[in-house]
Amino acid sequence: MRNSGAISVFRFWPMNQIPDDSDKRMIPKDQMDSPSIEEGSSVGSLNGGNPVLKKGPWTSAEDAILMDYVKRHGEGNWNAVQKHTGLSRCGKSCRLRWANHLRPNLKKGAFTPEEEQLIVELHAKMGNKWARMAGHLPGRTDNEIKNYWNTRVKRRQRAGLPLYPPNLCYQIADENQRCNNSSEYFYYGKHPTDSLLGSDFDICDTVFDNFDADHSALAYARPFSDAAVTSMLSKKFGSQKYFLVDPTVSSMKRPRDSESLFPALHSNFSNGHSRFGHPFLEPLRKMQRTSGLGYHCDPDPSSKNLQSFGSAIPSSHAFLNGTFSASSPSSGTVKLELPSLQHTEIDGSSWLACSSTPLVVVDTYGESAPATVSLQTDCVSPHNSGLLDALVHEAQVISCAKKEPSEKRLGSVIIPDNVVKSSELSISEKKFEEFNDPISPLGCSAASIFSEFTPLIGGSSLDELPHSNAASSSGDILMTAEHVSSPIDGDKDILIEGVSVQPDAFVGSPWFEDNSLQPDAKDYSIFDDAIAIFMGQDLSNDYNPLPAGRSSAHMQAFGLDSCPWNNMPNACQMP
DNA sequence: AAGGAAGGCAACCGCGAAATA
DNA sequence: ATATTTCGCGGTTGCCTTCCT
Numbered sequence: 001m002r003n004s005g006a007i008s009v010f011r012f013w014p015m016n017q018i019p020d021d022s023d024k025r026m027i028p029k030d031q032m033d034s035p036s037i038e039e040g041s042s043v044g045s046l047n048g049g050n051p052v053l054k055k056g057p058w059t060s061a062e063d064a065i066l067m068d069y070v071k072r073h074g075e076g077n078w079n080a081v082q083k084h085t086g087l088s089r090c091g092k093s094c095r096l097r098w099a100n101h102l103r104p105n106l107k108k109g110a111f112t113p114e115e116e117q118l119i120v121e122l123h124a125k126m127g128n129k130w131a132r133m134a135g136h137l138p139g140r141t142d143n144e145i146k147n148y149w150n151t152r153v154k155r156r157q158r159a160g161l162p163l164y165p166p167n168l169c170y171q172i173a174d175e176n177q178r179c180n181n182s183s184e185y186f187y188y189g190k191h192p193t194d195s196l197l198g199s200d201f202d203i204c205d206t207v208f209d210n211f212d213a214d215h216s217a218l219a220y221a222r223p224f225s226d227a228a229v230t231s232m233l234s235k236k237f238g239s240q241k242y243f244l245v246d247p248t249v250s251s252m253k254r255p256r257d258s259e260s261l262f263p264a265l266h267s268n269f270s271n272g273h274s275r276f277g278h279p280f281l282e283p284l285r286k287m288q289r290t291s292g293l294g295y296h297c298d299p300d301p302s303s304k305n306l307q308s309f310g311s312a313i314p315s316s317h318a319f320l321n322g323t324f325s326a327s328s329p330s331s332g333t334v335k336l337e338l339p340s341l342q343h344t345e346i347d348g349s350s351w352l353a354c355s356s357t358p359l360v361v362v363d364t365y366g367e368s369a370p371a372t373v374s375l376q377t378d379c380v381s382p383h384n385s386g387l388l389d390a391l392v393h394e395a396q397v398i399s400c401a402k403k404e405p406s407e408k409r410l411g412s413v414i415i416p417d418n419v420v421k422s423s424e425l426s427i428s429e430k431k432f433e434e435f436n437d438p439i440s441p442l443g444c445s446a447a448s449i450f451s452e453f454t455p456l457i458g459g460s461s462l463d464e465l466p467h468s469n470a471a472s473s474s475g476d477i478l479m480t481a482e483h484v485s486s487p488i489d490g491d492k493d494i495l496i497e498g499v500s501v502q503p504d505a506f507v508g509s510p511w512f513e514d515n516s517l518q519p520d521a522k523d524y525s526i527f528d529d530a531i532a533i534f535m536g537q538d539l540s541n542d543y544n545p546l547p548a549g550r551s552s553a554h555m556q557a558f559g560l561d562s563c564p565w566n567n568m569p570n571a572c573q574m575p
Numbered sequence: 576a577a578g579g580a581a582g583g584c585a586a587c588c589g590c591g592a593a594a595t596a
Numbered sequence: 597a598t599a600t601t602t603c604g605c606g607g608t609t610g611c612c613t614t615c616c617t
Binding site: 056057076077091095099129131132146 | 601602603604605606607610611
Binding site for chain 2: 057143147155
C-alpha cells in the first residue's frame with residue numbers, strides 16, 4: 001500500500017517537488033515529533049471516537065491514500081474520504097490537496113510567459129476570480145494563479161511598475177470603440193440589471209487565444225460586462241473589502257519609498273488635488289467616510305472638488321496595481337479588493353442609473369458656479385465596472401462631449417476650457433516627432449511604459465525588463481505625448497506621458513473623429529488622463545527631466561507652481 | 576559565514592452558494 | 597419551506613528557500 005501508493009503519487013510531482021524526505025522538511029517542528037506525521041501513519045487516530053484531523057503539509061502516504069480513494073470513488077464527497085480511508089484530513093483539506101496537487105494533468109512549474117500574459121489579461125477582466133481564471137489555464141490551479149498574482153503585485157509595486165500592460169488598455173479601447181459602433185457597448189444582458197446580478201458574466205474564451213507577445217495584433221477582446229463585474233465588485237465593497245491596504249507591506253517592506261511607488265497618489269496627497277474626477281473614486285470616498293481615512297468629507301457642496309479625492313485617492317496605482325498604497329498617511333487598515341483596473345461602487349445601481357443622475361460639476365478654478373449636468377452617455381456607463389474599458393469609455397464620453405463645448409457637457413468629467421486655452425498644449429505632428437525622439441526623456445519614459453510586454457531578449461520574465469531597455473526596443477509609434485511639469489518634491493517634474501500605441505488604435509475613434517488631422521490638445525489631454533489612469537505610470541518617480549525652458553513654460557501655462565493637478569478635469573460629484 | 580529580509584509556495588480558514596434531507 | 601450538509605472560492609497565514617548585507 002505504502003510503496004505503490006507513493007509511486008503513483010510521485011508521478012504527479014515535478015522533479016523539484018518529489019515529496020520524499022522533503023515531506024519532513026515541510027513538517028512544522030511541533031509536528032515533527034508526532035508519530036502521526038510519519039509515513040503511513042496518517043490514518044487517523046481516534047480520540048474518543050472522533051478522529052483528530054491533521055493539519056499541515058501532506059505526506060506522500062496521505063497523498064497515496066487520497067489518490068487511491070479518488071480512483072475508486074471519483075472526485076467529490078470529500079467528507080467521505082476520512083470515513084472510508086481513515087485519513088486524518090477533513091474533506092476540505094482533501095479536496096484542496098487533490099485539486100492543487102494530486103489530480104492528473106496538473107501543470108507544475110513556473111508559468112510560461114504566455115501564461116503570465118494570459119493571467120494579466122484575465123485579471124484585468126475578471127479581477128480576483130482565481131477559479132475562473134484557472135479555467136482558462138489548463139493544468140493550473142486557482143491557488144497557483146493567486147499566488148502568482150500576489151507575487152506579481154508585490155514585485156511590481158516594488159519596481160514601481162503598473163500591473164497591467166498598456167497594450168491591454170488599447171486593446172480594450174479599440175474593442176470598445178468597435179463595440180460602441182455596433183451598439184453593444186458594455187453589457188450583454190437583456191437589461192443592465194440582468195448582468196448586474198452577476199449571472200452571465202463570461203469572458204469570451206477566445207479573447208486571449210491570439211494574444212501576441214509583441215502586441216502587434218490585438219486579438220478580439222470582448223468588452224467587459226461591466227454590470228456583472230459591478231455585481232462582483234459591489235459585493236466586495238459591500239462587505240468592506242476594498243483595496244488591500246497593508247501598512248506592513250506598503251510602508252515597511254517596500255524598499256522604495258511610497259512616493260516613488262505611487263507618485264501620482266503622493267502628489268495628490270501633497271497638493272490636495274486629484275487629477276481625475278473619476279466617479280469610480282466615489283466608493284473610496286464612502287469607504288473613507290466610514291473608515292476614517294484621510295478623506296475629508298466636506299459638507300459644503302462648493303468645496304466638493306478634487307481635494308476630496310486628493311487626500312486619499314490614488315489616482316493611478318491604487319487602481320492599477322490592485323493594491324492601495326499606504327503611502328498615504330492612512331491610520332487604519334482598509335481592505336480594498338479589486339483588480340487593478342477595476343473599480344466599483346458601493347451602490348451598484350447608482351452608476352447604472354446614470355441617465356437620470358445629475359452630476360454636480362465643480363469648476364475647480366472657481367470661474368463658474370457648480371453646474372448640474374446630465375450625462376449624455378449611453379445609459380449603461382462603464383463607470384461601475386472599474387475595468388479598463390470603463391475608463392476608456394469615460395474618456396470617450398469626455399471626448400464626445402467636447403463636441404458641445406458651450407455647455408461643457410462632458411458626461412462625467414468636465415474639462416475646463418481655460419485649461420486648454422492656456423495650456424499651450426496643442427500638439428502638432430511636429431511635437432509627436434519630437435516626443436518620439438528616442439533620445440528625448442519623454443520618448444524613453446513613454447517607451448518604458450511598454451516594457452512589460454516588450455519581448456525580452458534573454459530575459460525570463462516579463463516583469464524584469466528595465467525601462468531603459470524598453471525605451472530602445474519599442475518600435476511603437478508614439479502618438480501623443482504631453483508634458484505637464486510641476487515641481488514635485490523640489491525639482492521633480494511630473495511627466496504625464498503620452499502613450500505609444502498602435503497607430504490605428506484610435507484612428508476613427510471619437511478621439512480623432514473631429515480632429516483627425518489636427519487633434520487639439522483637449523483630445524490629448526483627455527486621452528492622457530485616461531492613459532495615465534491605465535498606465536498607473538509612476539508619474540513622478542519615473543519622471544524624466546524636461547528641458548528647463550519647456551518645463552517652466554508648461555508650469556506657467558498650467559499654473560502648476562503649487563499644484564500639479566490644478567488643471568485636471570473637474571470631478572463630478574455624485575449626490 | 577551569519578543573520579535578516581524578501582520571495583515563493585502550500586495549506587488553512589471563513590464565508591457564501593448550491594445541493595440535499 | 598426550512599435546516600443541514602457539502603462544495604467551492606478567495607483571503608490569509610505559516611514555513612522554507614533564496615538573496616542580500
